[in-house]
Amino acid sequence: MGFSTIHLSEDGWSVDILDQTLLPHEFKTVRLTTMAEAAVSIRDMLVRGAPLIGATAAYGMALAMRQDPSDANLQDAYDRLLETRPTAVNLRWALDDMKAVLKNCAEADRESAAYDRAAHVVLEDNSICFGIGEHGLKLIRDIYQKKGGNAPVNILTHCNAGALATCGLGTATAPIYLAKIDHIPVHVWVDETRPRNQGAALTAWELGRSGIEHSLITDNTGGHLMQHGMVDMCIVGTDRTTASGDVCNKIGTYLKALAAHDNGVPFYVALPSTTIDWTVNDGVKEIPIEERAGEEVTQVRGLTADGTIQTVTVPPVTTCAANYAFDVTPARLVTGLITERGVAPATRDGLKSMFPEQA
Ligand SMILES: CSC[C@H]1O[C@H](OP(=O)(O)O)[C@H](O)[C@@H]1O
Secondary structure: OOOOOEEEOOOOOOEEEEOOOOOOOOOOEEEEOOHHHHHHHHHOOOOOOHHHHHHHHHHHHHHHHHHOOOHHHHHHHHHHHHOOOOOOHHHHHHHHHHHHHHOOOOHHHHHHHHHHHHHHHHHHHHHHHHHHHHHHHHHHHHHHHHOOOOOOEEEEEOOOOEHHHOOOOEOOOHHHHHHHHOOOOEEEEEEOOOOOOHHHHHHHHHHHHOOOEEEEEOOOOHHHHHHOOOOOEEEEOOOEEEOOOOEEEEOOHHHHHHHHHHHOOOEEEEOOHHHEEOOOOOHHHHOOOOEOOOHHHHEEEEEOOOOOEEEEEOOOOOOOOOOEOEEEEOHHHOOEEEEOOEEEOOOHHHHHHHOHHHO
């Protein structure tokens, strides 16, 4: 991709992350040297996206073990990293994975074991992204051929479930990148994704770098495009998918799924297995929805005509805003779940057949 979202620095222990709050106008890395810094980078969304949050938390545990490998610090690091963001289940999954490995290690071995396991989390995500790409590519190819093999496939995506959200090709974007390699023409409708504009600031940036044709649209445009046959499929990411196939993703995803269902547009979710929460069934009732600061809604950051970065307030300064960061799309609105092992129906049986070891 030409950039790394997270990697071990040359000193072999500190961790460099791409500060995504500065994109697309500034490209800067931040060096994490403590667990606390890793926690802040997740909470303040310097890193974001379920898989990348998990990977950053894993390295946060490694930084903690380097500082103090005691049982008490292991638990403290687990708790403080877990509380950074409540919705993406990869955070809990990665922390549980690290804790399971570390608690059985002698204190003297915990630092090296933690760094090894964190590196494994990164490599596994990279592999999962590629698997999602391969299975999603088949769907894109099918649509391309049904259109006669000479017109671009128009794909709508929401937020950023791209390389920037992961340690690899992305989840929703992986099939798109592989289609480019396979010379299948694709055009992506990029939802700007208010309030933090992950689509406008992140997806547009990464697709542009990769030479993928795309058009930025407001979050309210997708339904109109679907009514006029301008969307061949939707592919979105997920932060937590329940055992029965309900999909929690960036706020606004549910509305896109409703429009897709109403217009007969296939609605796919790119789902790494690390984002499945096998402990919950009803997404609307059971998944905690993060509420973030109202300033993310009332303020916008961008590039001025003279090339400076500024933040402005749009509504009256006295206006208060509600800022729900995610919503839940019921499984009935999902055409299929693109996992690293294949495309599964958005049902309990569909997921169990794909991941029988979880049954
Ligand atoms: C591949 S997970 C991407 C997922 O994460 C985003 O949320 P956030 O930017 O707040 O971390 C969004 O829901 C994406 O679909």
